Amino acid sequence: MNPLAAPARTLTAAETDAFGAELDALRAETLADLGQADVDHIRRMIKLVRYTEVAGRALLHFGIGPLTFAVGTTALAASKILENMEVGHNVMHGQYTWTGDPALDGARYEWDIACTGDDWRHSHNYEHHTFTNVLGKDRDVGYGFLRVSRAQRWRPAHLAQPVGAALLALLFQWGVGAHDLHLDETLRGEQSLAELRRRGAPFAKKAAWQLAKDYVVAPALALANAPRVLAGNLFANLARNVWTFAVIFCGHFPAGTEVFPVTSIENERRGDWYLRQLRGSANIEGGRAFHVMTGHLSHQIEHHLFPDLPAARYPALAPRVQAICARYGQPYCTGRFAHQLGSVAKQIARNALPG
Amino acid sequence: MLSRLSALPRTAWSRLFLDRQAAFWLAELSPTLAPGERRARVVEVIDETADTKTFVLAPGRRWPGHRAGQFVPVEVEIAGVRVRRCYSISSGASAPGAATIAITVRAVPGGRVSPWLHANLRRGSIVGLGDPAGEFVAAPSSGPLLLVGGGSGITPILAIVRDLAARDALGDVVVVHAARAADDAIGAAVLAALEASHLGLRVIAHRDAMEGTLDAAALLAHVPDLAIRTAYACGPAGLVALVAAAGPAALHVERFVAAPPPRLQDPAAPVSIRLSRSRRDITAAGRGSLLEQLERAGETPKHGCRLGVCQSCRCRKVSGIVEDAVTGARSDAPDEDIRLCVSIARSNLELAL
Secondary structure (H helix, E strand, C coil), X not given: CCHHHCCCCCCCHHHHHHHHHHHHHHHHHHHHHCCHHHHHHHHHHHHHHHHHHHHHHHHHHHCCCHHHHHHHHHHHHHHHHHHHHHHHHHHHCCCCHHHCCHHHCCCCCCCCCCCCHHHHHHHHHHHHHHCCCECCCCCCCHHHCCCCCCCCCCCHHHHHHHHHHHXXXXXXXXXXXXXXXXXXXXXXXXXXXXXXXXXXXXXXXXXXXHHHHHHHHHHHHCHHHHHHHHHHHXXXXXXXXXXXXXXXXXXXXXXXXXXECHHHHCCCCHHHHHHHHHHCCCEEECCHHHHHHCCCHHHHHHHHHCCCCCHHHHHHHHHHHHHHHHHCCCCCCEEEHHHXXXXXXXXXXXXXXXX | CHHHHHCHHHHHHHHCCHHHHHHHHHXXXXXXXXXXXXXXXXXXXXXXXXXXXXXEEECCCCCCCECCCCEEEEEEEECCEEEEEEEEECCCCECCCCCCEEEEEECCCCCCCHHHHHHHCCCCCEEEEXXXXXXCCCCCCCCCEEEEEEHHHHHHHHHHHHHHHHCCCCCCEEEEEXXXXXXXXXXXXXXXXXXXXXXXXXXXEEEHHHHCCCCHHHHHHHCCCHHHCEEEEECCHHHHHHHHHHCCCEEEEECCCCCCCCCCCCCCCCEEEEXXXXXXXXXXXXXXXXXXXXXXXXCCCCCCCCCCCCCCCEEEEEECCEEECCCCCEECCCCEEEEHHHEEECCCEEECC
């Protein structure tokens, strides 16, 4: 479906309220239906994370030859991706806090990545999900250095952004980890060095331990196999970085997604908030395994409408959301992975140039 | 520097996520090995009456021991949600790491947990256990005793009698066991057997269906020397009040029933809120969410989106009723998490803030 074919119909206040009420009803219906199957799913995912990690690390530590290296690295990368996306991101949204299981408590979960859980809960759960795609409010729009929409003011530095985006892809977890430090504000002189240090201390500590885990402790335990383990960990981390970058950039930056001026959220009604989430997000089509490996962020639209519903529910909700959107004449931006990714690349290249 | 070095193993343990790895792999080996949680295995299920079962539990090495008459929080997962209820331990006192303890549970019609326990717990099932607690315990040399249990309120009394029997301390004990009918009397056979083997124990079986509800005259007729006895009463409020009015030398009471549910109020009515962490009491008035009311009262609770999205303002509601402003769903059970920004106060509240 070409999202640009059907421009969004402007809704009256009454229509906006009705649109919001329909989505509220969908949310309430799902909340009332939460139960054993949801908990079983997330525990199965945690099990998968643990078993793939042990399998991956065992193959790297004790294996010989390139085949076990490749399989081990792939298993470890899959484990890291699942832990970050399907488990960490979703649990930290509070999607499973209702279970009362301390291991699934959104306020306490710490994911296995350079970014601290608390920084993430602030910059993502609060800032990004509340002010989604609002210029000057949502720091996820271009992450402070990329121009992803013509509505952003062009600066000469944007000429280099295709290279910048490629570097970010390789180092994505470090970009995510440093995101809540507001480094760009310090560079512009809007944030003091002392404040940066205060913000950065927990991140620095976590980052050091993350580096130690994969690049010191694990290789040391492998003795003679140390170089192999180090390389395997490095490739697994790179693979996770590139994968999460690709999925997340497809969530808000393909053609068909909108950004909003700060005035748009003045006196925003609940229905308006839903509309903004919808218009600012894009889905990726794919099979069940694909959705799981993206942490169901391939259902970015449903995730932004219902960030606290268990993500594994999104595929079932999607056709119903799409039907509601169709009735209210609202676009629903979705496409194959390659298509959305190509669209993002085009946006980054196009917006590197002025105009 | 030295203190940081000595803390290094601990720090590394959690920073390298070894704590989470250990928890997962131990639980994979056996659910009772999961660190940080005390889990017991059901070793036997005994039918006591038509609606009451005794679950014999192996509480494992982490069991801290308990005194006869105490209760224990029992945690199970029902439809994916962990729920906790307190049950009296009906077996006598236990030592740390004891092999078994027993809880005796009446299935409360319409209840959420007790009917589930009856339907689902069998040999081999796993339940979580909290710390045993409660002051309904008999002192070792308490002189003449009167133990009154009504309905399922007999369960802690059974524990006390078993304990006294085990310590050969049933010197002068009267048990008044009130139940609706003979087939409804939990532990009647146990009490009868103990009475037969201990001269100092007298058991009075009062069956409402035959003799009518126990009253003051009947109680005094059964126990003429009530005034010199230290009494322990557990059961319906009427029965406990009866014992209190009869004037024993001293009275210990166990209340099974939770405090009555708070009164539902109009959303606009002012409510008083106890903030249990900061130990402040405030009055919340005017329309709006709890977050807005708290802010108007000068509080600064942690919050974010104010839309019910980001979970920053999630906090524990200790007691009271709140309503979700979006879904209209009510939270009226104690100890539930709520989000302040989308919760409307519907009664006096206690919040863990």
